[in-house]
Structures are given as structure tokens and as C-alpha cells.
Amino acid sequence: MRVIIVDDEHxxxxxxxxxxAAHADVTIVAECANGFxxxxxxxxxxPDLVFLDIQMPKLDGFEVVExxxxxxxxxxxxxxxxxxxxxxLRAFEVHAIDYLLKPFARERLDAALAHARxxxxxxxxxxxGLQAVVQAAxxxxxxxxxxxxxxxxxxxxxASSSIDYIEAQDDYVAICAGGKRWLKSQRLAELETxxxxxxxxxxxxxxxxxxxAIERIEPAGKDSHCALLRDGTRVPVSRSGYARLRDxxx
Amino acid sequence: MVGVFANWRTARLYLxxxxxxxxxxxxxxxxxxxxxxxxxLFALPLALVYAYATGYSAYYVCRAYPxxxxxxxxxxxxxxxxxxxxxxLWCAMGVAWSSLLAAxxxxxxxxxxMLAPAAPLxxxxxxxxxxxxxxxxxxxxxxxxxxxxRRLETQELESRLMARDAELRMLRTQVDPHFLFxxxxxxxxxxxxxxxxxxxxxxxxxxxxxxxxxxxxxxKVTLDAELALVRNFLAIEQVRFGERLRVELDATPDALPxxxxxxxxxxxxxxxxxxxxxxxxxxxxxxIAALRAGSMLRIVVENDVDPAIGDNVGxxxxxxxxxxxxxxxxxxxxxxxxxxxxxAGAHWGREDGRFRVAIVLPAQTxxxxxxx
Numbered sequence: 001m002r003v004i005i006v007d008d009e010h011x012x013x014x015x016x017x018x019x020x021a022a023h024a025d026v027t028i029v030a031e032c033a034n035g036f037x038x039x040x041x042x043x044x045x046x047p048d049l050v051f052l053d054i055q056m057p058k059l060d061g062f063e064v065v066e067x068x069x070x071x072x073x074x075x076x077x078x079x080x081x082x083x084x085x086x087x088x089l090r091a092f093e094v095h096a097i098d099y100l101l102k103p104f105a106r107e108r109l110d111a112a113l114a115h116a117r118x119x120x121x122x123x124x125x126x127x128x129g130l131q132a133v134v135q136a137a138x139x140x141x142x143x144x145x146x147x148x149x150x151x152x153x154x155x156x157x158x159a160s161s162s163i164d165y166i167e168a169q170d171d172y173v174a175i176c177a178g179g180k181r182w183l184k185s186q187r188l189a190e191l192e193t194x195x196x197x198x199x200x201x202x203x204x205x206x207x208x209x210x211x212x213a214i215e216r217i218e219p220a221g222k223d224s225h226c227a228l229l230r231d232g233t234r235v236p237v238s239r240s241g242y243a244r245l246r247d248x249x250x
Numbered sequence: 251m252v253g254v255f256a257n258w259r260t261a262r263l264y265l266x267x268x269x270x271x272x273x274x275x276x277x278x279x280x281x282x283x284x285x286x287x288x289x290x291l292f293a294l295p296l297a298l299v300y301a302y303a304t305g306y307s308a309y310y311v312c313r314a315y316p317x318x319x320x321x322x323x324x325x326x327x328x329x330x331x332x333x334x335x336x337x338x339l340w341c342a343m344g345v346a347w348s349s350l351l352a353a354x355x356x357x358x359x360x361x362x363x364m365l366a367p368a369a370p371l372x373x374x375x376x377x378x379x380x381x382x383x384x385x386x387x388x389x390x391x392x393x394x395x396x397x398x399x400r401r402l403e404t405q406e407l408e409s410r411l412m413a414r415d416a417e418l419r420m421l422r423t424q425v426d427p428h429f430l431f432x433x434x435x436x437x438x439x440x441x442x443x444x445x446x447x448x449x450x451x452x453x454x455x456x457x458x459x460x461x462x463x464x465x466x467x468x469x470k471v472t473l474d475a476e477l478a479l480v481r482n483f484l485a486i487e488q489v490r491f492g493e494r495l496r497v498e499l500d501a502t503p504d505a506l507p508x509x510x511x512x513x514x515x516x517x518x519x520x521x522x523x524x525x526x527x528x529x530x531x532x533x534x535x536x537x538i539a540a541l542r543a544g545s546m547l548r549i550v551v552e553n554d555v556d557p558a559i560g561d562n563v564g565x566x567x568x569x570x571x572x573x574x575x576x577x578x579x580x581x582x583x584x585x586x587x588x589x590x591x592x593x594a595g596a597h598w599g600r601e602d603g604r605f606r607v608a609i610v611l612p613a614q615t616x617x618x619x620x621x622x
Contacts, residue, residue, distance in 0.1 A: 008528075009435075009436070010492050011435070011439035011440065011443075011492075012432075012435055012436070014439045014442075014443055018442050018443075033531075034531050036531075055428065055528070057528060057530055058529065058531060058558075083427070083428050083432045083435060084427040084431050101431075102431050102432060102435035103434045103437075
């Protein structure tokens, strides 16, 4: 079994390493000290199992799972490791997700390993519970302050306030900020619920606009308008979108 | 003793007022043609007796019909009715007293003219009695009300004191659970890797909790002692974070004996590690500096911040409480205000890639307090 250990504290990694050494069939293919390394390693090494700390700098454990692709058919199993997180524990219980509480006993780790092994054999059931936990984790801090985008092996962090507009493209959204454009695999409706409703407005079936980025609204044709943004882009505004915009700006 | 007679000062004032009223009554009687001595003899004792009677009876009536709780109509009726009864009794007493005086004067000094209460005199006495009873009731209501306000104030003061005690208890027992469990996890790792290191860390953890659990609300500690606690805390965090956490402590010798509220700096150091260094990929420094400038003690706690975290985001992130036991900076400001009022203050902000909290408070050492 190929395993990755992710924790920002070297001693916490050492405990896991020590306990895992007792299992002959376990190979530690990578140890990561932060979320960025973890996303990269999970993408490149395709491990069977990831021990994932929740509290880490930059990216927390949930964000790592989100970026590495939660619920993918052939994705790895995850065992979360945390010292104390009431939110996470409740979510894990509800969705029957495996976790370890620091400090943990060897028996507890062995049980988690056995559980993961059994699930790997059952083969490739997509982890619905995991996705639900990741979504709940994203929503718990209120409106998104930054959007995380996976760009190959790299992770791009885009501050919400710097986003000009977001465009729906099939299963993806294109996020445009400061003249740059990133693709993220997420539905527009889902992203809309996560962003601050005071700053971001769905002006069209396939467009969300940062209200602060709008320079002016121009009429375009008979019943429709378009918004001219600070970067010069014109974004179509539907009739209902125009009404919502008027309500928000007053 | 109750009501206006509850303490000597108010009782004396009250009786003095009634003495004046008695004199006024006597003056009116004398002006009406009665002799001065007879008027005084008649009016003064009656006034004083009435003072006692209304003082007591109005107190109980006021207690029975508390303002704001009993309906206004019931209050009016209750006071009015008792006023009528008491005034009628007073008139009866007036008649009895004047006939007693008349009998005495006949026996002792027949030539002294005595006052015979005629119907108009009794009527005005009755009216006066009712009005004075009303006044007395008003005085009693005022006293009850001021009593209530004073009681409320004491209660509020007590609850504020209790809240402060509770706050400190919370501060010292609710040391961030992350800190405790992560430290235990580090010890668990060290037991195999580095047994002496594991022992050293348990000792540091024990020292930290012994110190913080031994603190008492309201008893200030020296900066030296508070810094020892902070040093202890940071040493434990350095075992966890390794190279990532660097610490610089710098306090001038004259600042060390100064007193400050307990657990003021430790939460700041905790914030600096948790929200500052804990969010950085690269190593960062927590810097604490203290110096005494004349009558003021200045303390600065600052930490490096991840440059990628936006300015406003960073401030708020370090500022807000995340519900997991984070102690807000507002809390520090409130505690300073509670202990020093406007003489102390706390300011924070981000500059040059660092988050910086600056505290200023009056510099007081144990000996300075004892002398001055």
C-alpha cells in the first residue's frame, strides 16, 4: 500500500512514520510539510492512502482534498489527523469518515489502516461522504475570501476581491482576475453560493460579476444590458440580472 | 427602624423639617389671634407626633404599593385613603390635646388664654394633614427608589468583579486545546526519537500549567513572571514547529519589576504563533520587546506574517476569534481599560510584513505602589 503523510509538524510526521514502519505492506512514498506539496504529491504519485493533517499553513486538509479531487473514482483513501477540531469531528461522525485524534494509540492507527485496506479491496466506490465534508468545510468560514485553483501540479490562490468576473464553461468555470484567466472544475451555481452575496452577483445565466469591478452599465439591444468592467471586458446582463443589480446597488 | 428613621441623619433632617412645619402652624395660629405660647404649645407636639405617625405609616403604605408595579389608580387610592384616616386621627388627637391643655391651664394657670379648636381650624388642620401625608409618601417613594438604584449599582459592581474572575479562569483553563493536544502528540513522537527531549518537554508543559493555573484574578504579576510564562510557552511551541519558529525576547531591566494583569501577554504570543507563524511556509520570528519610559511601560509583540495573505485579510484573521479558544485582541484592550481606564491602551496593525501589537500601560512596581 502506497502512503503519503501530510503534516506541517515534523514530530507529528515522525509518529506516523514510526507506527507505519511496523506494517510490512506499507510504503511511504512521500512526506509533505504543507498543503501545496500534498496536492502536487497526490497528483503525481497517486497514492492509495493519505494521512492528512487538517490545520496547516496556506491550505488546510479539506482544501487539499478539494484540490486533489474529492470523490474521484480512483482517488486515494483519506485518513484525517487532527488535534482538536469540533467542526471536523462532528462532520466525520456524520459522514463516517476515518480520522485520528492526536495523540493516538498504535491500535487506533492499525484499525484505520485495516479499514482503508478493506475499502481499497471493495474497489473504487466514490466517497460521497468525503465530498460532503469538504463542501461543509468550505462553507463554514462564511463567504470565500480566496478561491483555490489547481493549475497542473501547482495551486493558484486568488483573492476573491481581485476577481473581476466568472464565466461558466460546460463543467468548468473560468475565473478572471486582473487580466488573467483560470479554469476551475466547479459549477457556477455552487461557486455563487460560496461567494459574498454583497460583492458578487449572478448577472446572467453563465456570468457572476464582482460588483466592485463594474465601471458602468450600458444598454445592449432591446431588453438587455451589458456591464463594462474595469479591465475593459463587456459582460452580458440579463433582464433579471439587471433587476438584481439595481436592487443591490440601489 | 425603617424608612426615614433607618439612619440618624435622615431621621434628624426629617424631624427638623417637621419642626419647621410645626412652627409655621403655630405662627399661623398666632397670626389668627391666639397667644404665641398657646399656639406653640398646641402645634409643636402635634407636628412631631404626626411626623412619627406619617413617617411609619407612609413607609409601609409605599412598600405595599410599589411605584411602577402597582397600578397608578391603586397607588392613588391606597395613599389617599390612608391619608384621610391618618389626618382624621390627627384632628382627633388635636382636639384631645387642646382639651387636655385647657384642663391643665385651668388647674395651673387660669389666667393664660388657651386655644379652643373651632370647626374652621379643625377643617384646615385636616386638609393640612392630608397634604403633609402625601408629601411624606413622596419622600418615602424617593428614598425607596434611591435605595433600589444603590442596590442595583452594588449588584452590577459585584457581577463585574465576578465576570473578571470568570474571565481569568477561562483564560488560564482554556489554553488553546490545539496547543495541549499537539504538545502531547510531540511528546508521543519524542518518546521514541529522543527520550531526554520528551522528558524536557513534559517538564516544560508542567511548568507552564503550574504557572498559569496558579494565577489569581485581580492580583497583578511582574513583567518578569509573565515573560517567564511566555518563554515557557514559546519553548514548547519551538519543539513543535522546529526551525519554523524563531523567538526574540528583549526587556530592559527596569521594565521587569513592573506589574501588569496576569495572562496579558501569553494570549498575544499564542496568537502570534497560531495565526502568524502557523500560517507561513517559511520560518518566521515572534518578537517581544518591553521597555520602561518614565511612568509608562511599553510592550510590543510582533510576528512575521505570510506576505501572500492580503493586508485586510491578515489583520482580520489575526484579530478575530476563531471559536476554538482564540483570545481576541479586543479582550486585551478591555482588560486594560478595566484595570487602568484611559491611562492604558493597545494598538495593532500590519506594517512591513509584520503584525504588531503595541501596549502602553502605567509603569508600577510593587515598591512604588507600597510607597505611593
